[in-house]
Amino acid sequence: MLNSLSATEVLSVLATDGTALSVYRDTPARPRPDGTTIVLVHGASVTADLWRVHTRHLTGLGFTVLRYDQRAHGRTPRGQAPLTIEQLADDLHHILRTLAPTGPLVLAGHSLGALVLQELAALRTELLPRIRGMVLLSATAHGASVIPGHSPRALLLATGRSLFAFTCTHAPQAVDRVRRLLPATHPHALTPRPNTGTNDGPPPCRHGVRHTPTADLAALWQSLRHYRARHLPVLEQLGGRPVLMAGADDQHIPVAHTAQMADRLPGARLEILPRTTHALPIRHPALVSDRIARLAAGPHPGPRRPKDPPFPNSLLSEQFH
DSSP states (O other): OOOOOEEEEEEEEEEESSOEEEEEEEOOOSSOOHHHHHHHOOOOOOOGGGGGHHHHHHHTTTTEEEEEEETTTTTBBBOSSOOOOOHHHHHHHHHHHHOOOSSOOOEEEEEEHHHHHHHHHHHHHGGGGGEEEEEEEESSSSOOOOOOOOSSHHHHHHHHHHEEEEEEEHHHHHHHHHHHHSTTTTOOOOOOOOOOOSSSSSOOGTTTTSOOOOOHHHHHHHHHTTTTOOOOGGGGGGGEEEEEETTTOSSSOHHHHHHHHHHOTTTTTEEETTTTSSHHHHHHHHHHHHHHHHHSSSSSOSSSOOOOOOGGGGGGOOGGO
């Protein structure tokens, strides 16, 4: 039976450049005795609120959950450091060192969050023995692309994305002027960062970048676009512990990119969900939470082990499609 009671703490962890990273620690009323910590990393343009439903499920099973607003998102300011995947991975390392210095870890990330976890594993190999499992949603080793396919509709979409990215990169101040004219409820509106706020959890996903200037968003996009997974074979040391999930209709990270990454990780498990877009964690919260919980409840991290049997196909039933 799920334990529905949990407490959310709003914490602050200082990054290398002194930026205050906003972290949300969700602690169940009856924590599991093994001390496993689940860490959830959101993607671009949203907040830690992405994981609201997943967190409720996981704390109900007795797991402690850490989620946070990435740099330049939600309650976390942009800071002075460059907006690179390496810097975002270093931010996460500071959070783990401060709030989860010991004990097993299960890491889950979506899109940009998946890239951050890949980079973290490459840069901080000392964490590998602690990682009980890793769930990578919409992952890629090739970086983001404006081209979602080769159909006429996909090429038209790619043209629009390219023009928008070009404008944001070369005329960010003009875009900011437009954003300031948008209604405050619009997801892309640009509003001043408040001096104070509520302390009951992360701001809604739609407020992910409402305080972030366009120039910073463009810098983040360039980091995504030029990303190449470094030392991907490091993840092979996790054996069967990584799970890769992708939406068959993802227009941001083509499913082929995730499949190619899975091919380079022989021990990893790949699940492709039909009729699913880039909003995979929102569309399938129960399924994603199940995958995370299965890894968190598994054996303690240890030496690389043989490939696990695949998850039952019955769990990919019509209720998740």
